[in-house]
Amino acid sequence: MASTTLPRSAARSLPRAVPSVRSQASRVATRCLHQNASPITASPLRNRPGVRQWNQRVPMPAISVGRRTMFIQTESTPNPDALKFNPNQRVLPESISSPFLEYLTPRSTLAPPHPSPLAAKLLNIDGVTSVFFGVDYVTVTKDSATPWAHVKPEIFAIINEFMLSGQIIVNTVEDKAGESGQEGTEQDSLAYDENDSEVVGMIKELLETRVRPAIQEDGGDIEFRGFHDGQVLLKLRGACRTCDSSTVTLKNGIESMLMHYIEEVQGVQQVMDQEEEIAMKEFAKFEEKLRQQKGPDAAPSAVGKGSLDTVEG
Incomplete structure (x- = not known):
């Protein structure tokens, strides 16, 4: 019986021309798996696990709510016994024509025409000698014998409390007896006056x-x-x-x-x-x-x- 001999070149190209059975099977299996896949559906209600209510009470941790604070900038002055506090908001009411008010005694904080609850509290601090209100800052002066470390924290706390709570800083009352308790309550001395030379x-x-x-x-x-x-x-x-x-x-x-x-x-x-x-x-x-x-x-x-x-x- 005569045997048929394939040329070497034809033998090399044979695997490329005829795909393997394994590769065809994997393709068919992949295609069939894709076609026969069933959609995922929710399980019936009767097959769902039951939920039991947890009755144990877990104690909640105590939460401490701190007091709100605001940023108050402090500036030193050429006077070592005076500090300037900037609360970054207006201090003097717009209704006051003077650019400043100065309180030198506790009595002046209660007298007309501009009594000030804030100045009263600040002057009540041991060592504080005067309180000065600018348009947007507060200057506190102390005596030389009192260190700033003793009075500065209390000054911070009082100014912070007034600014955050919206309390009235300066009141305006009628001065019937002509008793002016504060310095600088009149018109601005540097304002233009047509009668000036x-x-x-x-x-x-x-x-x-x-x-x-x-x-x-x-x-x-x-x-x-x-x-x-x-x-x-x-x-x-x-x-x-x-x-x-x-x-x-x-x-x-x-x-x-x-x-x-x-x-x-x-x-x-x-x-x-x-x-x-x-x-x-x-x-x-x-x-x-x-x-x-x-x-x-x-x-x-x-x-x-x-x-x-x-x-x-």
């Missing part, structure tokens, strides 16, 4: 645009008390009122600028209230006593009645 108008403009912003930045303000015989009468408020550097501010700063731009100005004097005048006299006596103890050649202090021209208010 040309020189006074120029002085007010320079104070308003060049001086007041810097003093407000330091937690205080300035009042114009008049212009007489070439002398500009001014009153510093807030942190600048009891600051040792107020002498430099008035003489080297404000006086030099006013004399440079206005030739009619010959000097600047600070108006002193009666309490401040008494304090200055007591300080002068204390300096004189120290000078006698140290000897006649001792240099006088930079702060004192003789270091700044003053007039009684």
